[in-house]
Amino acid sequence: MRPFLLPTRRCLKLDPFLSVPCRFPRRRSSDMATVNKTAHPFDKTRLEALLNRRFFYAPAFEIYGGVAGLYDYGPSGSSLQANIINEWRKHFIIEEAMLELDTTIMTPAPVFETSGHVARFADWMVKDSKTGDVLRADHLVKNVLEARLAGDKEARGQAAAPKEDEKDKKKKKKAAKAVAVQLADDVVKSYEFTLAQLDNYSGAELGELCRKFDIRNPDTDNEVTEPQQFNLMFASSIGPTGQHPGYLRPETAQGHFLNFSRLLEFNNGRVPFASAQIGRSFRNEISPRAGLLRVREFTMAEIEHYVDPLDKSHARFKDVRDTVLDLLDRDVQLSGSTAPTKMTIGEAVDKGVVANETLGYFMARIHMFLLKIGINPKRLRFRQHMANEMAHYATDCWDAEIENSTGWTECVGCADRAAYDLTVHSKKTGHPLVVRQALKEPVVTEKECPEFNKKNFGKTFKQDAGVIQKHVEGLGEEELLKIKGELEQGKTTITIDGKSFELSPEVLRIERRTFKQSIREYTPNVIEPSFGLGRILYTLLEHSFWSREQDVERGVLSLPPLVAPTKVLIVPLSAKEEFDPLVQEISSKLRRAGIFSRVDDSNTSIGKRYARNDELGTPYGITIDFASVQNHTCTLRERDIMDQRIASIDEVIATVTDLVEGTIDWEEVCRRLPAYDGVQAID
Amino acid sequence: MRPFLLPTRRCLKLDPFLSVPCRFPRRRSSDMATVNKTAHPFDKTRLEALLNRRFFYAPAFEIYGGVAGLYDYGPSGSSLQANIINEWRKHFIIEEAMLELDTTIMTPAPVFETSGHVARFADWMVKDSKTGDVLRADHLVKNVLEARLAGDKEARGQAAAPKEDEKDKKKKKKAAKAVAVQLADDVVKSYEFTLAQLDNYSGAELGELCRKFDIRNPDTDNEVTEPQQFNLMFASSIGPTGQHPGYLRPETAQGHFLNFSRLLEFNNGRVPFASAQIGRSFRNEISPRAGLLRVREFTMAEIEHYVDPLDKSHARFKDVRDTVLDLLDRDVQLSGSTAPTKMTIGEAVDKGVVANETLGYFMARIHMFLLKIGINPKRLRFRQHMANEMAHYATDCWDAEIENSTGWTECVGCADRAAYDLTVHSKKTGHPLVVRQALKEPVVTEKECPEFNKKNFGKTFKQDAGVIQKHVEGLGEEELLKIKGELEQGKTTITIDGKSFELSPEVLRIERRTFKQSIREYTPNVIEPSFGLGRILYTLLEHSFWSREQDVERGVLSLPPLVAPTKVLIVPLSAKEEFDPLVQEISSKLRRAGIFSRVDDSNTSIGKRYARNDELGTPYGITIDFASVQNHTCTLRERDIMDQRIASIDEVIATVTDLVEGTIDWEEVCRRLPAYDGVQAID
Structure with a gap:
């Protein structure tokens, strides 16, 4: 999430097609072992169809043809996002009594002139010399050279490229227009050298590469123009005179820094403390393509923790000292490896792998948060920025990267920004941003x-x-x-x-x-954990998705109850009026217990309704049938193993409340409630 | 919150200086009666100083000189807003199982061309003929004529204008440059006639008025140019080509309408249902001035309830039928009165005063919500739009107006938009937005x-x-x-x-x-309750503010526990280390109970710390002294009456939890816990 770096590019480079089965072993009762979540390999096309069908999100302005990089969240996506934000607020803001902020998105130009965004927050773009189509220069070079190398491998009869989804494959073939053409050995070498260096090229150098390697727009085969810089901030104008240029913020951070004096006063003049903000930011990407992973408008959550530059210890570091993280440090990367080292954060700080306790503390807390909401710990690592990758002012920077079908993606940045921001704004405005x-x-x-x-x-x-x-x-x-x-x-x-x-x-x-x-x-230093919530949400959906062993069509999203959009589905046998009083009773009792439920009384079989709700990630189901009306009982169903239990309505509500609050597991439910052996509500 | 109408203008006209003491009688124990909240008259300057000092909100980019109409919320304001939103989500979305959405702010131009915003979402502005300063034409005419009329009254020795705060008075005097000048009787009449008609004038007519009455820029005494139309949407450009103009949404509504088909499908094809969205919107006001009441960037909460045009009954109307509202209907306004009628919503719908049950249902629910968060019911009314005030497509429209120091302000709009939006988008895109x-x-x-x-x-x-x-x-x-x-x-x-x-x-x-x-x-009709959260938040702060009878300097914000930014203040006698374990214990126990607390161990007297927290609106305080360390006890303080009780830490935590959850009142606390007669923790 650092402004001057463009993470996905880097992530793809590291391990573009690494594919690990989408398995997420969670602490569950022994019964759970009977479910084989990896019976079918992860299928991105199926997941995307599900997310679209169940309206987790969809292209914004779809009926107007859509706009690349803009997505609307539907009811499922909005709830999932709201639950993730809610947990973030508890885990970070409330737990550490951070000072929350809500600053404006519209920002007058001078602020971003000072911060450096007006001059440097840009990518290089080229235009098709005939059609005027715009392409991002580094992406163009990367796609064309990678496709030519793939073609070369095919021509040499070497193993096909690692598995990738069909759509991507087609695109790449098209990009190359050079399928199965063998290249000279020295050409292969020079392509590989170029790709390894891609982040280091200037605009002029990217232009030179296009000429040297005859790189053209793959869609038209036309030549491309010289690279030009394109600033990624959306520009606008504040007020009616046209004399006050403004930008939509590309990060929430500047809103924290400008309020530093007020925050410090609010905190009775004491340091360390942290401010936190959850809000929308904007980046006018040149040609966004990777779904929720690269968008033009997104929700971030950022913390700015202000600390004495002479003392970056953290009072609660002892609480996280033993947390084991997968660390991919700078030296390992320089040696050409991408194998992370397992290490406690205590050891990492002691050895100087991680710069200081405060940075280490937040890395451990980020790790805990991501696991809590359901990210697979085996697909989470912390990668340290290389020296040339880090903003010039930063002391140290670690990205929490989450593996998904496109590779390892930066989802949280955790940087020590030193005193850079407060210093430049203070110098520009003459307003002291210091601690006394x-x-x-x-x-x-x-x-x-x-x-x-x-x-x-x-x-x-x-x-x-x-x-x-x-x-x-x-x-x-x-x-x-x-x-x-x-x-x-x-x-x-x-x-x-x-x-x-x-x-x-x-x-x-x-x-x-x-x-x-x-x-x-003194000017305090700033440790900044910065979360891209859309990226976290998408990778979480990938980690949660699997299909029933017996039927690949029956997709399931095993979202933890903590973040699942709906906690309980209430399913009356039919829409018959006699079930209404029970539906009302259960709904209102769940509401009083603070559990969000939905009723599905649509005209399809109970099995179909459950299948739909497995796709929505609803962890529990309550079924009402004619026996319920007579005996005031209902059944309780678990999503992943499809086990069903039966008890009185109040018992079931008490049990499901405990489940959602995480105080009991299904094994305990099995001890409390007898198994249901009826037939009506079976899947 | 309707796009083509500009509410504050209208509200000011109705009753510009009506001033009711800021008293909010809440259901409390008899003890509460001893507190006189109206000992001092409401003082806006004091409130604004408090809000600034305690960082509820502040001008954004203050250290860069600020930008009119942009405000940042600090920790107190953010929490208050988050709590209001949280309650809104519970009261509306969860209670009615609405479908929540989170759609993008950046919107391609064609959407707002269809909706009519590009052509019509505009105000008339004039420029100072020499300095080029921009003024809103209708505001200019209004301010100058009103000031001249006030000067005339003064010259005639008539009663001074109703009380208004000093700052406003100065502005108005300056605007007029005609203090205490008597006008001819026919001039007075023609000014009054003009002011009454102000909303009806076209740009050309406003220009004519400026010439006819010699209205000049009050700051420079220069003439002003002909009125020009200024569109209030912030414009930008999507992507790097410059060929895709976009606007920042001025309301969230269009994001709902464009997703109608997906929402309907999500709801299994059934109507009625509602979508809901909480999010940021933008309006590039010409010269915003009224603090949080007229801003360029704001958070809204909007509901779009889709209903069969042939059946606008509501299944839960019976639950609200007896709710009594203050209704200011069209006919009463036409008769020149602003006195609302008290009526049950049931009667209002039966008599046809309110167009249909669904509209009436939402009016009652809005009323309940506003009372719940602490709005004074005596300063809340529902005003019906006049025929010429309503958008041409609307069937009926009622605004929830809240009285504050600037007059009656529209804070929630509740409109029956008929089938307008779905019809125009469907026609434009060819995508059917219909129910089958x-x-x-x-x-x-x-x-x-x-x-x-x-x-x-x-x-x-x-x-x-x-x-x-x-x-x-x-x-x-x-x-x-x-x-x-x-x-x-x-x-x-x-x-x-x-x-x-x-x-x-x-x-x-x-x-x-x-x-x-x-x-x-059929194309469903849409009933739209639309909430301006910043306006609600600001009026709530006015309604909650009062000063201690014995000391006008000691301001208190009597925010209900439900929305108070912090629920409990933990106050150790001093920052001595021996109090740390108890502070930790109480903090973590409150956290586990879901109660947000803050610790204040700053180096000032307990009395001063409580005074600070009364300003922050924190309803309860827990004090720890040396006796606490010995006996594991603490005291519990109530903000408004400053009563203190003493008990064991666990008893106090259980009690404060009940208080915050609203299951007991202070009278019950007095029965449970003995009074504290110590001296250390007294205010």
Whole structure:
């Protein structure tokens, strides 16, 4: 999420097609072992069809033809997002008493001039020389060269490229227009060298590569123009005069920094503390394509933790010290490996792999958060930024990367931004963004001070007195000592703008004085964890998706109850009126318990309704049939193993409340409630 | 919140300076009666200073000089807003199982061309002829004429204008440059007539008024230019080509409408249902001034409830039927009165004052919501739109107006938008936005149908056959009947583009046929409650603010626990380490109970810390002193009456949990816990 870096590019480079089965072993009862979630390999096309069908999200303005990089979240996606945000707020803001902010998206241009975004938050683009179509220069080079290399491999009869989904394959073939053409060995080498360096090329160099390798627009086979810089901020104008340019923020961070003084005051002047904000940001990507992973409008959650630059320890580091993380540090990457090291965060900080405790603390907390909402820990790693990848001011930066069907994607950035932002804004506006700390023991210093005998001095030098005084007061310690010595000898001569003045001890004395400093003033450093919620949401959906062993068509989203859009589905046998009172009773009792439920009384079989809700990720189902009306009972169904239990309505509600709150598991449910052996509600 | 209407203007007109003491009688124990919340009259300057000091909100980009109409919410404001949103989600979305959406802010231009915003979402502005400063034309006319009328009253020695805050007064005086100047009687009349009509003037008419009354820019005394239209949408450009203009949405509604088909499918094809969305919208106001009441970027919450146009009853209307509302209907306003009528919503719908049950249901629910979060019911009314004020497509529209120091402000709009939006988008895109309802009994219709004898027809008319067939098939019932009659007589002649053709029964027959329709297709109507959350938040702050009887400096925000930013303040006697374990224990126990607390261990007296937290609206305080360390007890303080009780830590936590959840009141607390008679923690 750092502004000047473009993460997906990098992630793809590291391991573009690594594919691990979408399996997420969660703490569950032994019964759960009977479900084989990897019976069918992960199928992205099926998942995307499901997400579209169940309206998790869809292209925005679809009926107007859609706009690349803009997506609307439907009821399922919105709830999932709201639940993730809710948990984020608890896990970070409430747990650590952070100061929440809600700052504006529309931002006047001077702010981003200061932050560096106006000059540097840009990508290189080329245009098709005939059609004017715009392409991102580095993506073009990458796609064409990778496709040619793939064609070369095929021609040489080597193993086909690693599995990828058909759509991507087609695109790449089209991009190359050079399927199964063998290349000279030195050409292969130079392509590979170029791809490895891709992040380092300037615009001019990318243009040179296009000419050197005859890289054209794959859609038209036309040549492309010289690369031009394109700023990724959406521009607008504030007010009616047209004289106040503004931008939509590309990150929420600047809104924190500009309010630093107010936040510090709110926190009674004390550091460390953190501000936090959840909100929309915008990046006008040149040609966004990767679904929710690269979009033009997205929801972020950012923390700015302000810390004394001389003391980056963290009071609660001891609580996370033993958390084991998969760390892919800079040195390992330089050695050409992408194999992370398992290490406790305590060890990593002790060894200097991670720069300081505060950074380490947040890495561990990020890890815990991602696991809590359902990210597969085996597909999560922390990758350290390379020296040339990091913003120039940053001290250290680690990305939480989550593996998905496109490779490893940066989903959370965790950077030590040092004092950069507060310093530049303070310098620009003249508003001090500093901490004033009362020192426990005052710092005592001594220095030489000029003392003028005002009466004699004024009488002697008249209109020159002011100039001389200003000059002497501006002198350094060494010069004052020299004058002091000369005065002790009787007199000293000083020269100002070619004019000399002779001073005697009668007009000037230099005295050594003692100073006591009881306040220390400093610009705090900022540790910034920055979350791309859309990316987390999408990777979570990939990690949660599987199909029933007996039927690949029956997709399931095993979302944890904590974030599942709906917690309980209420299923009356039919829409018959006699079930209404029970449906009402269960709904309102669940509502009172704070459990979000939905009723599905549509005209299809119960099995079909459950299948639909497995796709929606609803963890529990309550079924009402004629026996319910007679006995005031209902059944409780678990989504993943499709086990059903039966009990009184109140017992079932109490049990499902405990389940959703995470205080019991299904094994405990099995002990509490008898199995249901009826037939009506079976899937 | 309706796009083509500009509410504050209107609200000010109705009752610009009506001032009711800021008293909000809430259901409380008898003890509460001892607190006199109206000892000091409402003082806006004091409230604004408090909100700024405690960082509820502040001008955005303040250190860069700020931008009119953009505000950042600090920790207190963000939490208050988050709590209001949370309650909104519960009260509306969860309670009614609405389908939540999260659609994009950036919107391609064609969408707003269709909706009418590009052509009509605009205000008239004039420029200072010398400085180029921009002013909103209607505001200019209003301010200058009102100030002249006030000056006239003063000159006539009539009672001064109703109380208003000093700042406003100064502005108005400046605007007029005509203090205490008596006007001729007919001039007074023509000013008053103009002000009453202000909403009806076109741009040209506003320009004429400026010339006729010599209205100039009050800041410079320069003349102003002819009014020009200024569109209030922020414009931008999507993607790098510059060929895709986009706008920031001025309301969230269009995002609902464009997704209608997906939502309907999600709801299993059934109507009625509602979608809901909470999100940011933008309006590039010409010169925003009224704090949070008129801003350029704001958070809205909108519901679009889709209903059968033939049946606007509501299944849960019976639950709200007896809710009494203050209704200011169209007829009362036309009669020149602003006195609302108290009426149950049931009676209002029965009598046709409110157009239908669904609209009435939402008005009652809005009323309940606003009371729940702390709006004073005596300062809340529902005002019906006048015929000329309502969008042309709307059937009925009621605004929930909340009185505050600027007058009555529209905070929630509740409109029946009929089928307008779905119809225009459907027409533009060709995508049907309709409901297909299976009819219980098929509708049987009969009509005349032409039947060609293909062989004879082709042979007779050859290349003309197609044209003739198309022509005949396009004829209406009446014409077909005429032809039928003629054919029965032997032949008929039809003329196409001046060419005549003679048809006989051998080539054409007209038959009466029966059709059975089992599906009814219709465009649903939309009832739209639309909430301006910033306006609600600000008026709530005004309604909650008062000062202690004995000391006007001691401001209190009596926010209900439900929305108070922090529920409990934990106050250790000092920052001494021996209190840490108890602070930790209480914090973590409250966290587990889901109660948001903050610790204040700053170096000031407990009294000062409580005073600060009364300003923050924190309803309860827990104090820890040396006795706490010894006895594991603490005291519990109530904000409004400053009563303190003492008990064991666990008892206090259980009690405060009940208080925050609203299951007990302070009277019950007094029964449970003994009074505290110590001295340390007294205010």
